[in-house]
Amino acid sequence: MPIRILAPQVANQIAAGEVVERPASVIKELIENSLDAGASDIRVEVREGGRRLMRVQDDGCGIPAAETRLAFQRHATSKIVSADDLTRLTTLGFRGEALASIASVAQVTLLTRALDEEIGTLVRMSEGHEVARESKGSPPGAVVTVEHLFGNVPARLKFLKRVATEAGHIQQIVTRYALAYPERRFSLVSDGKLIFQSTGSGKLYDVIVKVYGLEMARQMLEVGKLVDWESGKLVDWENGNLVGANQSTNLPSPNLPIPNLPIYRTIRVTGYTAAPTLHRSNRGYINLFINRRWFQDTSVAYAVIQAYHTMLPVGRSPVALIFIEMPPEDVDVNVHPTKAEVRFRDNHAVFSAVQRAVRAALTAQAPLPESGLGRGAQATPAGPTWGGLPESTATPFGGPSWAARREALLGAGRGGGQMPMTAAPDAASMQTPPEGEPGTAAHPAPPDFRPQMIPILRVVGQLGATYIVAEGPDGLYLIDQHAAHERILYEQMLADHARDRIVIQSLLEPLVLDLSPEQAAVVAGEIETLNELGVAIEAFGGASYLVRAVPAILSGADPQSALIEIIDGLADNSDVVESAHEARLVITICKRAAIKGGHPLSMAEMQELVRGLEGCQAPTTCPHGRPTMVHMSAAELARQFGRTYT
Template identity: 45%
Template sequence: MAIQVLDEATIGKIAAGEVIERPASVVKELVENALDASARSIVVEIAAGGRECIRVRDDGLGISAADLPLAIERHATSKLRRFEDLASLRTFGFRGEALASIAAVSDLEIISRPPDAVHGVRLRSVFGRRTALEPVAAAPGTVVTVRDLFANVPARRSFLRQESTETAYIQRVVGACALAHPEVRFELVVDGRTVLATDGSGSLENVLVGVFGAEAAAQMVPIQPTDDLGDQARPLRLEVHGCVGLPTLTRSNRLGMLFFVNRRWIESRPLGVAVEQAYHTLIMVGRYPVAVIHLELPPGSVDVNVHPTKREVRFSDERAVFNAVQAAVRRTLAQHVPAQSVPSVSFSPLSPPAVQRRLVLADPTRVSRPVIRVEAEEKLHTDASPTPSSSASGERLLPVLRVLGQLHGTYIIAEGPDGLYLIDQHAAHERVLLEQLMVQYERAAVDAQVLLEPLVVELTSAQLAVLEDYQEELRQLGFQLEPFGGSAVAIRAVPAVMHRRSPNTTLLAILDELASGGRGTSRLEALAISTACHSAIRAGQELTLAEMRELVRQLEECTAPRACGHGRPTMLHLSQQELERQFARR
């Protein structure tokens, strides 16, 4: 086949694919343009997850009538004059491709007016075909409207996810921009409803409330300033600041960790590892911290031109940056964690799965309060003393175990006929609760815990999306949730297995886990696994001998006692033969 030069339309669509991946990419590019224009107020409005319409309004410097036609030309920019300027770059956009790429795959309209202009100017480009400029009445600043995104690229449009998911991506972008610029007022309007707003006061703490919610923001502390970030960091003139969550604030995925380099939001797996290592031994394995990390360093020490979307950067000394971030976070945690009061949680002996109960708490926010009423007690089995579990062939799945004690408040030590067993109390309890939930569901006798007063909790867009997708499964497992205006939901009832945990934090953790994919052969099983995990007793929780015996007894009744719902083992076995070999008895 002969070599030929591609036509401009094809070139534009290909280039757009490198920069514009989804509606959130459009929002990111337009917001960054507004920030480069010194905007102090930015309003983002979207409809149908950004497919139908994206509008970004700012009060920045605007674009003159002479420059506006050039704004949608490829490789046209006001932020770069020569290649050497990249070494001292302090703006967000510099490639000159964002507006050109957006114009190639959408119906684009730009209305802009510099503060000293008498009127504004409107430019429209319909999938790359530009119309003539025309004067319009407009306030100082710029309004960019993007309609019918990817309508001329059906293949790319078909890869977009459902509206709620695309909205969640957009909310994450706007939230990140707000965290990078607390001095700028941000507002995100989704289908006519404001879902995120910041006051532009310059306070990062205020922005944390708007992005993460008041409850999470209350568990975040500022990174302590320090002059001792390591010898390697000094030549870089590196500064680390921001906020990190206390170990009480965790997520089931890494989305709660955000990193900024000279106010540019980036993705960095190495920096994520640095933060996770700083929390080592402070949070449970499989949970991830919440952190907003700002790095300030000379532009020449970081290369922002390694990815078309500027999503990734390269540091001149990766190891020094890694060590500095880890040291700053660890030092901050060391100053705050010892001062934390350890919550006192009372633990009642576990109820056998044969008994269905309705539990009502005196105070839904305090799981340590005693149960004040037990209703509708009903025996589902007639056997007074359940026997240990067995397989379909009648073979016992676990031997009879005798509990000896507890190790580090985490592992139950038990003796069996063939050696020693170490039982992970959290994994074991998770397995017990999972099977209780599934048995109750199969028998249409789900045990719900009704709260004396509804508990209202604010959800993120991602959590709302999961809530909408799992409405039926949540109801089937005993959740009773009602909309409470905006992004809030009222919790009226939860599965009875959750009575040891705070309903609001547990629900948020479950929704976060499901948003990251969950685990299970069905949606209902994924929900049941997550509910059991976040309702089970924790590692480090002291148990009495009677409580340990009851937990082991219930584990013996399970149909799959050797692993929790996530696949982690519930126990380890040290055989009699191995003990004798280690002590040189054979």
Template identity: 35%
Template sequence: MSQRIAILPETITNKIAAGEVVERPASVIKELLENSLDAGASDVSVEIAAGGRRLIRITDNGHGMSREDALLSLERHATSKIRTDSDLDGILTLGFRGEALPSIASVSRFRLATREAGSLEGTEIIVEGGRVKDVKACGMAPGTVISVEQLFFNTPARLKFLRSAETETGHVGDTVARMAVSRPEVAFRLASDDREMLRVQRSDLRRRIAQTVGKDAAAALHEVAGTEGGITVTGFISGPQSVRSTTSAMFTYINGRFVRDKVVQHAIMQAYRGVIDRGRYPILALFIELPPGEVDVNVHPTKHEVRFRRQSAVHDALQAALEGVLRRSPWLAHRQEPAPPAQAAPPTGQAYRERIAAAAQASLRFVEQPPRSSFPLASASGDGTCTTPVAAVAPPETPVSVREPAEPFQPEPASAESAGYFSALAIIGQFHGEYLLCQSGAELVIIDQHAASERVAYQRLRQQFRAGGVESQRLLFPETLELSFGEAAVVGRFREDLARIGFDLEPFGGTTVIVAALPRLATGRDGMQLVRDILAELAALGTSAAFDGAIDDLLARIACHSVVRGFHPLENRQITELLRAMDETDFAASCPHGRPVSHTITLGELEKIFKRT
């Protein structure tokens, strides 16, 4: 019988490996940059032409390689990162497979030049399509230079899958930016077709983020630092004002390695739940540090995916660290109030007050004004003279309290007892019965009273639920509610869970239920519509086991039904109480659905509108 199974030649196996590792020019640059950083480089330069198809050149000042190591590096599974299988449980380097260089060299015209610091000369190796063409000595500075020309020249099927040069350049830029954020202590440069796209010097993390995502975005970042169960989370995150429509500005690293992990992203979005709108993503750079044995990076050839030994612990530690920052709404609490505009000050001083007091004392020698509460109405005689009797009295012995000259109009100040951001606002009034107008220094603060009330109610409901159950109010006259068969089935499946959030629904025969109690905060509103809305959300869960995962949405629905909507005039006392409650509330800058609570208009913006600047 003829032999059907054959061992593939090395050139074919390298091309197969290249299909897993080398997807596009950006993946080539990622692998080469990881090698540069593992080599201890502090200065890395990336040059590309035609989006990386024509040329990719990486230059670094790392420790370089000897002639023997340079030749070995082009062999498959040749690496300096690991030696035994036990090393796989403690990987701290970015690369470790030993597949990148031979895979890249097999699908390109490849040149490697390298020199160690103690060597008199460097080594240059030229490879074409996986075959070594030349090895020779060369003169160069310590470090490594790798040139990749005509990528996929010998695999036209892969070449056809590449996008336009502009698209590939964009992917390269994203890759270099992710690497740059991960190592602020390393200088990076990126040039495309002889045009410099990025140059960042050694700096700290905040400045590095500003250099890669923009100064405006970086200025609105807030520091994160937390440790839980041996898992450390550090970095910076944005507030609700600085969000993007994609995840391109979310930089997450596990032990210094950039990852796109579902567990990590789920924890981030859970922390931001109710802070930003759905479909929006924050700007952040987060570094998660944990023992190397707790994470498996040997999951996928691209090393973008990892597997955690304690998945729930990582998720909870990350979510707790982010919520610890977000619940304080730091973008409000630590705002620097700008100085009010300069204006002519009324006359003040001790001498001025003494002159006014002397004049007041002199006037009291002739007339004593009766108390305001009993001041009689003056009657006029026909000749226009006043007939009200006037009594002359001696001047009082006690000094007269003199008021300062009237100040320009100032809004009614909030109570001085509270030091919170919202409580410190000066109340101007209400607009359209829906928005509160307040002043903070030289800023006009507009507050959506429905969103603010909804956030306060939602936080109170959460506190009650965590304490054992949402506080309910029994109805004086229970109401009957006709349900559909599907709604009735939901009641039967979730009746005990509904009691935990304040609803008491008793079967009354057929598909009718008696609504005996509602959440106390929601009484006085359209309770029957709230019941139907809650049942509709529960119907989508399918099983009772999913109830706890949907509790935040359910409580947000109750909160929305329990607070003022639309036109609703408020007295100053009610406004003051709402502002005070906002300062006692976590995540005060947004409603539970992620909509903003307040908006600020600066004095400068108003002056531009009225063309005063």
């Protein structure tokens, strides 16, 4: 096939693919243009998750009428002049590709008026070509309207996700910029409803309250330190001056959102990080900003996590908003098509600066708790234990949470292999949704396949309060108690869901969940599924939701933390195809409800758990695919001991 030069329209669509991935990409580019234009009030409006319409309006400097044609030309920009400018960028945009890329895959209308002009200019673009132009009255600033995104690229259109998913990504973009620019006022309207609005007060904490809710904001600790690159030491403030750095220079107050940084080789790390009691199941709540630009970097995120060393449960991540300020020549932001990744001149210095600053905030404002082995405390031997524990020591957790788990385990396997849902609560609090009400729609039965058989096992004991040691006719079995219980609960919940028999437990008092706009968008898109699976949840105004009941298998857990984890799990799987969404939600619920590793079990509890696992159709793996057990045959044991097995 001969080499040919592509037609301009084809080349523009290919280039647009690097910049415009989804509706949120359009919103990102337009917001960055507004911020670079000095706007103090930015309003975002979307319809149908951006598929039908997106509009960004600002009160910035606007575009002069004579330059509106250039604005839609590729590589036309007012932000840089030479290649040297790329090493000292002070603007969010610099490539001159945004409007050209958007106009090549959508219908775009620009209404703008420069500050020194008396009348505005309206330009309409379609498939990269100007189709209309006229003078029109408008306030200073710009309004960019984007309609029918990917209308001329059906192959790209079919890859867009559900409306709720795309709307959630847009909310994420808007809230990130609101956090980075607390002195600017942002608002987001989706399908005619105000979803988010910041005050523009200049106080980062005010935006945190708007984004994450007051309850979470109260658990955030302020980070505000400078780290000198050469000494590696934290630098403090005193009367507006740096103390302990290689040089002292008057700087703005550290309480300002993001000051300029005139001191070379000094990194400033500011923001907020959560107290160790507030943590999440993934790193999605760690937001990183470099010179007020959001970016993603596994190394820097790990630096935040490392600052919490020994403070967080295994597998948990903190909530953090970390702002890094450094000279622009020490960071390259031109290494990724969407500018989501950056390259630092000295990665180690940035890692160290973030880790030290976050750790300093934690130790200064959230001292480590005492070990609990002081006066009056009784130490217990550490390390794994073998054998069935006596009843007096098998359940040392006196609270209702452990009691509920214990009852759930004791109920395992009863009724011809039926797995337990939970402890048996009072009859007055138990409900099974009647037919015809929400959450009781008919569902196809799960596929009937041949069970993976495991032999009848005899429980020998427990190892490390995490693994059940069992003997079978063909050797030794080590069973992961958490993975096994997950499998039992998962199959039981799917079976009950297929029969419309999900058992729920009403809460004594309705629970109000104050969610972030992103979380609220997730719940809004999944509220029907949540109700079907036993979470009786309803809108309660703004980003708040009222929960009246939960699945009975969660009766032993803290409902608020369990539901937050479930919602976060839904957000993580927002791009999963709809047919798999329900199963993912069931998996998340069962993971939260299952007995955890590290909990001692009595002999009776272990026996019932094993009986429940024997009744499962896929007993060898948990719903996530991890093995529930490890088998060592009698022959393998004999070989390990150098014996001849016959």
